[in-house]
Structures are given as structure tokens and as C-alpha cells.
Amino acid sequence: MDKASIVGLLLGLLAVVGGLLLEGGHPGSLLQPTAFVIVVGGTVGAVLLQNSPAHFAEAMRLARWVFAPPRLEPGELIARITGWSQAARRGGLLALEAFIEQSGDPFERKALQLLVDGAEPQVLREAMEVEIDAFEARRRAAARVWEAAGGYAPTIGILGAVMGLIHVMENLTDPARLGAGIAVAFVATVYGVGLANLVFLPIAGKIRMHVAREVVLREMLVEGVASIASGENPRAIALRLEGYAG
16 A cells, blocks of 8 residues: 555645635535536547547556555566576576466566577567567556546646536526525636646546666566576676665
8 A cells, every 4th residue: 555645645635625624615615517428528528639549548447556556676576587598597497487387467478488499698688578568558548547637637627617606697687596506617727736736636646657667677577587597697687676676
């Protein structure tokens, strides 16, 4: 559980609501279903129009990383690679076939399979780098979905504000209906700007951060496997990989 994300979200909400209370306002004034529907519905619609269903679904799936980040342990990966290197020195590359079956990561299994098949280090690197590039592109496309939401939400909020003001202008002769229109107008802007800067853009940044960490681990794996293919000493391989983890 990412406690920093929880604290950050709560602190942001507390700052907004606390500021409202300090000015003598009431938290209930921020609860406007009409404004919420306009901003959230309009933003989702715009994002769906811009992105493919696959990218949108991936963005929704990766949103959980904000509070439950992927488990990425460079130390454990270095230990595994060192173990593979030692096994290869004792029993040859064919001894690594057992590790292929044990691995639950398709990327790791493919790298080990290329190694067992006797691929040259350069060929192995090139094949796995293509995989890394494709993987990174998919993940970053998901982050861009949230960035797009952060870009659209304030504009949709302004659209909601304009709609609220139109409602106000249509009912200038009926003072009893002016309050609701003005509330929707201003609260829609708050929702748009608030969601963009407190939710959507931070989620995009968090996803990009974890994607960068995933890419580093995959580069470590490729470097380690290529080093094994070159017949390097296990200790030398571990020392090199520690530079990635540092």
C-alpha cells in the first residue's frame, strides 16, 4: 500500500475543504450532482473519443498503482540472475531450462529461452529491446489517457460554468432559481480544476514513475542474461547490475 498517495490525496482534499471553511463556507456547497455529471461525464467522453478502448481499459487497470504499486525488487532480480549465471557455469546453458518453467514472468521466460537456445549476446539484446520498447509504449499510452483527462477536465468545468450562467440568465426574473444556477456554474469549475490537478494528472505521473522502474528492471534482466551468454563471471555480472539498482 502506497501510504504517500493516501496522505497526499487526503491532504489535498483537506486543503480545499479547509480553505472553504476558513472563508466561512459550508462543505455542502461543493456537493452539486449536476456539476459532477457535467465534468466527469464530459471528461470521460472526451477521453474515450481520443483513445482506443484497449488503452482506456489499460489506464483504468493501472490506476490501482496509485495505492497498490507493483512489487519491483532489484535486489531479488540480481540474486536470480546471479543464480542463473552460477548454474550456467556449472552445467552449461541447458541447465537454465529448469528456471524457465519456474518463472511466472513471460518477459523473463523469453529471455531465458533465447539464452538456452544459444542466441548470441547482441541478437539477444536486440530481440529483448524490441520487447521493452513495445512494453513501454503500451504503459505510457495508459498514462497519457490520464494526462488527457487532466487536460480536458478544466475545460469541461468551464463549459459547465457557462451552462450554469446561461441558466442564471434565463431566470433573472425568478430569484428563487438563481442560486442553483450560480452554484452549478462555480462548482463545475472547481470540479474540473480540482479533479485535473488532484486526481488525473497525479495518477498519470505515478503511472509514469512505476513504468520507468519496470523498464529499468527489464533492462537489468537483459543486461544480465546477455552477460551470461558472453560467459562473464557471476560476481562481475552482479556488480554491474548493482549500478542499475543504485
